[in-house]
Amino acid sequence: MLRFDLLTTDPTSHARxxxxxxxHGVVQTPIFMPVGTYGTVKGVxxxxxxxxxxQIILGNxxxxxxxxGLDIMKGFGGLHGFEQWHKPILTDSGGFQVWSLGAMRKITEEGVHFASPVNGDKLFMSPEVSMQIQTVLNSDIVMQLDECTPYETNGHITTEAEALKSMEMSLRWARRxxxxxARLGxxxxxxxxxxxxxxxxLRQASLDALVAMDFPGYAIGGVSVGxxxxxxRRIMAHTPHRLPAHxxxxxxxxxxxxxxxEGVACGVDMFDCVMPTRNARNGTLFTRYGDLKIRNARHKADHRPLDETCTCHACAGPSGVSWADGGREGFSRAYLHHLDRCGEMLGPxxxxxxxxxxxxxxxREVREALDAGSFAAFRERFREERARGV
Structure with a gap:
């Protein structure tokens, strides 16, 4: 089941x-989806x-x-019951992970032969196998198996001919x-x-062919790959708004x-990335006023929270009242710096x-700005605040 109801569009951009x-529920878009690779969002x-x-998380x-393994998943009725998350879940196809195995895999028209990184077993992933796995996982959104086209491999930038060959195989895999x-019901x-x-x-040719296949939704892959x-940004500006508006x-x-x-301004509804969780484990924090490196010595005795406008547990504590609104709970930069330096797991x-x-x-602020018809002003203020620095 999927129903997409367009509520409003921004007259100054392609945002909607x-x-x-x-x-498993209703998702308000635009939305960011936390990544839960192994059935858990790391550290949360x-x-x-x-x-x-x-509102929705990813599984891999x-x-x-x-x-x-699938036997365990079947016993729990899928990923929702296994990880006890009863809101929507999106699962990727496995194509990117297979591609990233490098010399451990061989891509053919039929699918991908590879050695398991867990125990070395010889395995095979095809469009059919990916659909079978994702059906067992019972994810709300299933992704077709595609070949992730790299920007470069061992210093060789992918040529137009190579990108065309890869794109055309992904289209054949889309049909499969x-x-x-459909066969699995x-x-x-x-x-x-x-x-x-x-x-x-090539993006346009791929888009046109996929739209003719009439999928319930569409993704833009093969970006942020080096x-x-x-x-x-050039591809991001070209492709999303050319996909079906409905x-x-x-x-x-x-x-x-x-x-x-910027992706929202280009017409994107859904995003995912490991950046917020991975960067957190490496000591980089995102704030309204730029990025903060908690390992820097200048934070050693700093009493301020990470972001004085933030209402998260780390910044505002159980009250949920930010420092900017008069709250004084939460953890200091000095404490988080200390936890990181000591390797304490509470830090990440x-x-x-x-x-x-x-x-x-x-x-959420993007959605509110779109609801209020003030996305252009929000976008400009966002840029100014992020450039101000912490």
């Missing part, structure tokens, strides 16, 4: 506001995800197939994914993935707060809560 109804209790406003088809999805929604590398005319930022648009694996706001946990809260709150 909508609701996305799935089998599910209760915290609910409290910070997470490849890794969950490896561990715990669609056929198997999967009651959820299958998204097609636009490929074509850094070539706009290309310069200006190249990613269906959801998902930009895969992107990105920074700036990428999200609090940092992850903060970063995810920041991303989800940013998207």
């Amino acid at each position: 506001r909508a609701t996305l109804t799935l089998n 209790m599910p209760r915290s995800l609910h409290e910070m406003g997470a 088809t490849f890794h969950l197939w490896m561990r715990p 994914s669609q056929d198997e999805f 999967n009651p959820n929604a299958l998204f097609g993935i636009v490929q074509g590398g850094m070539f706009e005319h 290309e310069p930022k200006e190249e990613m 269906k959801p648009r998902y930009l895969m694996g992107v990105g920074t707060p700036e990428d999200l706001v 946990m609090l940092a992850t809560v903060h970063n995810l809260h920041y991303y989800l709150n940013l998207m």
Whole structure:
């Protein structure tokens, strides 16, 4: 099941506001989706995800197939019952993970032969196998198996001919994914993935072919795979708004707060990225006024929270009242600096809560601006605040 209801559009850009109804609930878009690779968002209790406003999270088809395996998943009726998350879940196809195995895999028209990174077993992933796995996982949004077109490999930048060959195979795999999805009677929604590398005319050809297949939703893949930022932004500006207006648009694996706001302006509805969780574990925090490196010595005795406007547990404590609004609970930069220097696990946990809260709150503010007809002013203020610095 998928229903997409467009509520409003921004007259100054391609930004839009909508609701996305799935089998496990309604998602307000634009939305950021936290990544839960192994059936958990690293370092965050599910209760915290609910409290910070997470509406939909990701699971990783490849890794969950490896561990715990499909027999376990079947016993729990899918990923929702296994990880006790009863809101919507999107699962990727496993294509990116298989591609990233490098010399450990061989891509053919039939699918991908590879050695398991867990125990070395010889395995095979095809569009049909990906659909079978995702059906067992019972994810609300299923992704077609595609070949992720790299920007470069061992210093070699992908040529137009190579991108075309890869894109055309992804289209054939899209049809096979669609056929198997239908054969399995999967009651959820299958998204097609636009490929074509850094070539706009290939992106358009991929888009046109996928739209003719009439998927319930569409994703833009093959970005944020090593290309310069200006190249990613060029494709981001070209592709999303050309997809059907009455269906959801998902930009895969992107990105920074700036990428999200600009992506919304380009017509994107859904985003995911490991950046907020991964950067948190490495001591980088996102704030309204720029990025903060908590490992820097200047934070050693700083009494301020990470972000004085933030209402997350790390910044505002149990009261949920920010310092800017008169609250004085929460943890100091000095304390988080201390936890990081000591290797205490509470440090990355609090940092992850903060970063995810920041991303989800940013998207909430975007939705509110679209509802109020003030997205252009919000976009400008966002740029100014982020450039101010912490």
